[in-house]
Amino acid sequence: xxxxxxxxxxxxxxxxxxxxxxxxxxxxxxxxxxxxxxxxxxxxxxxxxxxxxxxxxxxxxxxxxxxxxxxxxxxxxxxxxxxxxxxxxxxxxxxxxxxxxxxxxxxxxxxxxxxxxxxxxxxxxxxxxxxxxxxxxxxxxxxxxxxxxxxxxxxxxxxxxxxxxxxxxxxxxxxxxxxxxxxxxxxxxxxxxxxxxxxxxxxxxxxxxxxxxxxxxxxxxxxxxxxxxxxxxxxxxxxxxxxxxxxxxxxxxxxxxxxxxxxxxxxxxxxxxxxxxxxxxxxxxxxxxxxxxxxxxxxxxxxxxxxxxxxxxxxxxxxxxxxxxxxxxxxxxxxxxxxxxxxxxxxxxxxxxxxxxxxxxxxxxxxxxxxxxxxxxxxxxxxxxxxxxxxxxxxxxxxxxxxxxxxxxxxxxxxxxxxxxxxxxxxxxxxxxxxxxxxxxxxxxxxxxxxxxxxxxxxxxxxxxxxxxxxxxxxxxxxxxxxxxxxxxxxxxxxxxxxxxxxxxxxxxxxxxxxxxxxxxxxxxxxxxxxxxxxxxxxxxxxxxxxxxxxxxxxxxxxxxxxxxxxxxxxxxxxxxxxxxxxxxxxxxxxxxxxxxxxxxxxxxxxxxxxxxxxxxxxxxxxxxxxxxxxxxxxxxxxxxxxxxxxxxxxxxxxxxxxxxxxxxxxxxxxxxxxxxxxxxxxxxxxxxxxxxxxxxxxxxxxxxxxxxxxxxxxxxxxxxxxxxxxxxxxxxxxxxxxxxxxxxxxxxx
DNA sequence: ATTAGGG
DNA sequence: CCCTAAT
Numbered sequence: 101x102x103x104x105x106x107x108x109x110x111x112x113x114x115x116x117x118x119x120x121x122x123x124x125x126x127x128x129x130x131x132x133x134x135x136x137x138x139x140x141x142x143x144x145x146x147x148x149x150x151x152x153x154x155x156x157x158x159x160x161x162x163x164x165x166x167x168x169x170x171x172x173x174x175x176x177x178x179x180x181x182x183x184x185x186x187x188x189x190x191x192x193x194x195x196x197x198x199x200x201x202x203x204x205x206x207x208x209x210x211x212x213x214x215x216x217x218x219x220x221x222x223x224x225x226x227x228x229x230x231x232x233x234x235x236x237x238x239x240x241x242x243x244x245x246x247x248x249x250x251x252x253x254x255x256x257x258x259x260x261x262x263x264x265x266x267x268x269x270x271x272x273x274x275x276x277x278x279x280x281x282x283x284x285x286x287x288x289x290x291x292x293x294x295x296x297x298x299x300x301x302x303x304x305x306x307x308x309x310x311x312x313x314x315x316x317x318x319x320x321x322x323x324x325x326x327x328x329x330x331x332x333x334x335x336x337x338x339x340x341x342x343x344x345x346x347x348x349x350x351x352x353x354x355x356x357x358x359x360x361x362x363x364x365x366x367x368x369x370x371x372x373x374x375x376x377x378x379x380x381x382x383x384x385x386x387x388x389x390x391x392x393x394x395x396x397x398x399x400x401x402x403x404x405x406x407x408x409x410x411x412x413x414x415x416x417x418x419x420x421x422x423x424x425x426x427x428x429x430x431x432x433x434x435x436x437x438x439x440x441x442x443x444x445x446x447x448x449x450x451x452x453x454x455x456x457x458x459x460x461x462x463x464x465x466x467x468x469x470x471x472x473x474x475x476x477x478x479x480x481x482x483x484x485x486x487x488x489x490x491x492x493x494x495x496x497x498x499x500x501x502x503x504x505x506x507x508x509x510x511x512x513x514x515x516x517x518x519x520x521x522x523x524x525x526x527x528x529x530x531x532x533x534x535x536x537x538x539x540x541x542x543x544x545x546x547x548x549x550x551x552x553x554x555x556x557x558x559x560x561x562x563x564x565x566x567x568x569x570x571x572x573x574x575x576x577x578x579x580x581x582x583x584x585x586x587x588x589x590x591x592x593x594x595x596x597x598x599x600x601x602x603x604x605x606x607x608x609x610x611x612x613x614x615x616x617x618x619x620x621x622x623x624x625x626x627x628x629x630x631x632x633x634x635x636x637x638x639x640x641x642x643x644x645x646x647x648x649x650x651x652x653x654x655x656x657x658x659x660x661x662x663x664x665x666x667x668x669x670x671x672x673x674x675x676x677x678x679x680x681x682x683x684x685x686x687x688x689x690x691x692x693x694x695x696x697x698x699x700x701x702x703x704x705x706x707x708x709x710x711x712x713x714x715x716x717x718x719x720x721x722x723x724x725x726x727x728x729x730x731x732x733x734x735x736x737x738x739x740x741x742x743x744x745x746x747x748x749x750x751x752x753x754x755x756x757x758x759x760x761x762x763x764x765x766x767x768x769x770x771x772x773x774x775x776x777x778x779x780x781x782x783x784x785x786x787x788x789x790x791x792x793x794x795x796x797x798x799x800x801x802x803x804x805x806x807x808x809x810x811x812x813x814x815x816x817x818x819x820x821x822x823x824x825x826x827x828x829x830x831x832x833x834x835x836x837x838x839x840x841x842x843x844x845x846x847x848x849x850x
Numbered sequence: 851a852t853t854a855g856g857g
Numbered sequence: 858c859c860c861t862a863a864t
Contacts, residue, residue, distance in 0.1 A: 748858065774852060789852070794858070797855085 751786060753795050758815050761792055761799070762822050769830040770796065799823045 753761070764780035773789035773796075781787040802810055803820035 750858070771853070773854095791858075793853075793855095 748786075752812055755813065755815060755819070757781075757784075757787070758795070758799065758819055761795060762819050762826065765796060765830070766822065766826045769833060770827065771830070771834065796823075796827075800827050803827075 760780040761776065764776040768775050768779065770793075773793045776792050777787065777789040781792060799815070799820070800823055802815060803824045807814075807817075
């Protein structure tokens with residue numbers, strides 16, 4: 101949970117669910133922001149967003165390059181984050197640090213992605229303050245204590261130091277956590293040493309966000325002050341802070357947890373919370389919320405309903421008034437999944453059948469110093485159990501004191517990755533080291549199987565567009581119903597797959613091997629992984645010697661699969677990931693398209709692999725995922741809900757293409773882009789008439805600016821001249837046309 | 851589905 | 858390249 105990174109985000113968080121496609125564009129973000137001025141993003145949002153995607157496990161290795169924005173970086177970020185999340189489960193605590201550095205190039209583009217980009221200067225508190233955010237578990241004693249000061253600090257610019265910021269965020273995150281339905285109560289203890297300034301300030305605005313004006317329940321809540329006091333007082337535990345220590349006193353946590361369980365009913369807040377949640381997310385059964393949290397947050401929330409968010413720059417902006425409810429819902433929706441999701445990242449790599457608990461448990465040993473948590477850990481997995489609580493702690497190898505935190509690019513992530521890579525192969529027991537992880541947190545789940553609850557709550561719909569099933573023979577009478585046909589096919593497919601083949605699931609390019617995990621746990625949810633889920637056919641395990649160690653690293657597996665057909669070529673997976681995306685309603689992209697377009701691109705390095713995957717291997721299906729929260733999502737939100745589409749890859753026009761374009765335009769003129777397309781780019785599937793139009797536009801612009809200002813592959817001046825000429829000519833033509841029209845009209849009128 | 855324009 | 862509005 102110590103991953104840190106600097107987040108640059110330029111949009112307002114609440115829209116996350118259906119953020120515009122072009123989020124990566126700075127301009128877009130800006131415009132987006134403009135449109136949603138009222139929804140200033142606050143730390144909370146950031147968290148939510150980050151958290152949302154953190155779960156994603158991107159395959160790519162960390163890259164330190166800042167200049168080339170792109171998937172790589174994005175992936176990097178994600179993977180970094182992922183660690184944090186998975187281990188943490190849902191715990192967000194964001195800590196800020198002023199340590200500088202490489203991590204400055206990240207921004208969250210949408211719920212599902214954290215992108216790294218070349219130093220864009222987004223405006224945000226985070227960025228401005230040059231802060232690194234760190235997600236960690238939250239809720240410490242100090243938080244509670246500091247809560248009363250929240251208001252005071254909230255508007256105090258001078259207090260906008262790291263510590264304060266962290267505190268704020270922390271408060272928010274807590275709130276958030278509370279807010280989420282998955283009642284993962286999180287009691288956290290921060291092993292990280294406290295920053296002096298971090299006396300726990302709550303960013304009230306967040307709270308506001310969560311409360312729906314319309315929600316009577318909330319309104320009825322008691323005054324925040326009281327509530328907070330209350331909660332504070334009740335917070336029994338004193339989580340010790342174990343600064344660098346490898347592990348905290350678990351017992352405290354554990355006890356706390358259990359205590360909470362016992363007390364669950366006593367909290368005054370529960371009714372409220374529950375009510376709220378139920379309304380939107382009925383699926384959660386008997387959720388019991390930690391009294392502390394509940395009271396703390398829910399009660400506090402109302403007070404700040406209309407509070408403002410304090411931006412880093414000191415700006416106070418009104419927060420969410422209008423869409424509160426909406427956002428809240430969305431958020432809760434969106435966040436819900438990952439809150440419950442655990443160890444997703446690890447799961448795929450580790451292949452631990454044991455599940456979450458195993459990972460955690462094994463984790464401790466490795467640390468050596470902290471072995472205690474295990475007891476609770478096992479239970480965690482117990483998501484299955486009626487009530488589980490667990491405490492996980494991570495030791496930090498990292499000199500936190502001196503650095504405060506690691507920077508994403510620097511030590512932190514790299515070391516992380518390195519470590520991961522290195523130990524995986526040998527670590528068959530799921531032992532993992534969490535580098536620099538420290539926080540300890542405990543949460544308890546009460547009620548039914550968490551997983552089940554999750555699933556019942558929202559579903560994941562996949563649409564596999566091109567999945568080739570070798571030798572699928574179906575025989576069915578003409579009189580059969582379609583339904584029967586479907587079933588028959590289903591059976592046939594099942595039979596085949598169940599026999600000699602097996603389906604492999606790729607997530608973010610990584611194989612997901614733990615069949616026991618839920619989709620949610622794995623990271624396949626409507627909130628995430630919309631664009632990185634893939635399937636592949638692999639040989640039946642019986643035919644392929646199973647690895648002795650069920651937990652062997654995914655890397656190994658991927659690379660060592662005995663059967664050539666056993667898996668998608670890594671590249672293919674990646675490609676799919678990058679190009680194909682799941683789209684909500686209709687599937688926008690499919691493998692076919694990917695391939696198609698990819699081939700069109702002369703320089704595509706992946707052509708080969710793609711060919712293989714499609715032809716010889718007959719597999720790799722890139723499904724579209726659309727998910728809607730079942731009962732919770734209002735109909736009108738549906739369409740937007742999963743609208744996370746990946747931007748097309750950039751394909752600069754080659755000189756030849758420009759040539760063709762110019763020629764076509766010279767002939768056809770501007771304004772007939774469809775014809776231009778047909779004439780000159782009919783076979784270039786990836787060039788749409790809009791692209792051509794755009795290209796022409798840029799060509800004209802390029803031709804007008806000085807050569808020094810031009811970028812990219814230089815276009816011969818001769819062509820540019822022709823562009824200008826043609827443009828002038830056709831512009832004139834157009835003008836003439838208009839003139840004539842006008843004349844005609846006037847004539848008619850007269 | 852196209853076109854035109856702004857981003 | 859994306860997104861929208863207007864055709």
